[in-house]
Amino acid sequence: MTTLKAKLHDDLTAAIKARDELRSATLRLTLSAIAYEETAGKTARELSDDEVLKVITRETKKRREAAEAFDKGGRADSAERERAEGEVLAAYLPAQLSDEELTALVAEAVAEARAGGAEGPKAMGAVMKAVKPKVGNRAEGGRVSAEVKRQLA
Structure with a gap:
């Protein structure tokens, strides 16, 4: 067990x-x-x-x-x-990321994606792929997705 x-x-x-x-x-x-x-x-x-x-x-x-x-x-x-x-x-879940922490992680992933040539809303998949391992279970997917969309817009 x-x-x-x-x-x-x-x-x-x-x-x-x-x-x-x-x-x-x-x-x-x-x-x-x-x-x-x-x-x-x-x-x-x-x-x-x-x-x-x-x-x-x-x-x-x-x-x-x-x-x-x-x-x-x-x-x-x-x-x-x-x-x-x-x-x-x-109480059994890991501590959730604050909005500021999530914003910083997404900004880092967006910068990586842009360095790789991805731009605009088409970069959504690349950014999500990069940010998901960093976030893990500490933020809900919907929250992460909304932040990625906001920063790519």
């Missing part, structure tokens, strides 16, 4: 013992999503920590989108629950 998955299991056990319903329900759903990912495909496999992080990131994004949908639908109580679940999961 990977260390991150083991930590999730340990935290689930602690949350159940502490009768923390929100935390235990959130961790159960996340572990279920991890188990589903492990058994998806032709053969079962164990996910690496990076793959577990991707699942947690995806689950966090689902919670945020659900909270926005509940807000639009006028269901503030459900939106608040989704946000609380997102905060529980955010």
Whole structure:
């Protein structure tokens, strides 16, 4: 078992013992999503920590989108629950890049792409390819993409 998955299991056990319903329900759903990912495909496999992080990131994004949908639908109580679940999961993610840090990384990648001859919106793919490894899991793809578009415009 990977260390991150083991930590999730340990935290689930602690949350159940502490009768923390929100935390235990959130961790159960996340572990279920991890188990589903492990058994998806032709053969079962164990996910690496990076793959577990991707699942947690995806689950966090689902919670945020659900909270926005509940807000639009006028269901503030459900939106608040989704946000609380997102905060529980955010504790397992690496620290996110600030706007300034992201801007600096993208500016560096844009400069590299321009040095290679890429210019304007057509350089989007080259810049994204260069910036994605630098950013890793520390910023959401949509945020990175928006910043790249802004700087290329």
